[in-house]
Structure formats: structure tokens, C-alpha cells
Amino acid sequence: MTAIWLTADFKFQEALLSCNHLPYPHTGEVICKELFQILESWNLKSTTFTVVTDNGINMVKAVCLLKENYLDQIQHQSYIMHTLQLSVMEDLKQCKAFHHQIKSLQIFFRLLK
Structure with a gap:
């Protein structure tokens, strides 16, 4: 304390x-x-x-x-920084999910060639 x-x-x-x-x-x-x-x-x-x-x-x-x-x-x-950290971490999870979807699309289109 x-x-x-x-x-x-x-x-x-x-x-x-x-x-x-x-x-x-x-x-x-x-x-x-x-x-x-x-x-x-x-x-x-x-x-x-x-x-x-x-x-x-x-x-x-x-x-x-x-x-x-x-x-x-x-x-x-x-503590405002804790609130901010929680918000950023939640957004990062969404970004990672979006990034994974983009990677999957890239792989899919490469396989079509």
C-alpha cells in the first residue's frame, strides 16, 4: 500500500x-x-x-x-491505466482474430493458383 x-x-x-x-x-x-x-x-x-x-x-x-x-x-x-489496459487487450484480441482471418484468405487464394 x-x-x-x-x-x-x-x-x-x-x-x-x-x-x-x-x-x-x-x-x-x-x-x-x-x-x-x-x-x-x-x-x-x-x-x-x-x-x-x-x-x-x-x-x-x-x-x-x-x-x-x-x-x-x-x-x-x-485506476484509469488498468481500465485502459483492459480495453487495449480486448481490442488486441479482436485484431488477432481479424489478422487470422486475413491470413486464412491469403492461403485460400494462393491455393487457387
Whole structure:
């Protein structure tokens, strides 16, 4: 978990708060408890305003549970690069399928000669 904040003179700062092994299963409940413990250990419960995660259903659920059970003031934001990566990967799948069709047509027309 990393923390990112602005100083009084509006400079970005960031720090690694934790890099823990999280045992399986990685459910929303397990992740929520871990997030809360980290925030509590750093005394950041009252100063955390936004949590940014990927779009994994377990991460979305974890932040939702964190908000419901512990920190009702937090907001959840999805990491835009993860969303973009998912979109690009889906488009690449379609491109590969189209490329395969083109190759098949090329082979077909070569065989007609």
C-alpha cells in the first residue's frame, strides 16, 4: 500500500506504507481487513480521503466494505491505466482474430493458383 499526499506548498509526496503477503483467498473481506489494519497502524484512518484500486471485483468490494464498516468518508477511484489496459487487450484480441482471418484468405487464394 502506498500513500500519496500534497504538502503545504502543493508538492506531491509518496511513501510505501506496507508490502505484506496476503494469504489466499483474496476476497474483498480479507483485503478490507488488511487495508484497515494498515491504515490503523499508520494512524491514517481520519486522513484517508480516496482509495485508488484496479477494477478487480475483490478490490471494489474491499473498498466498499471499508467504507461501510470503518471509514464512511472515503471515496473509491478506479485506476484509469488498468481500465485502459483492459480495453487495449480486448481490442488486441479482436485484431488477432481479424489478422487470422486475413491470413486464412491469403492461403485460400494462393491455393487457387
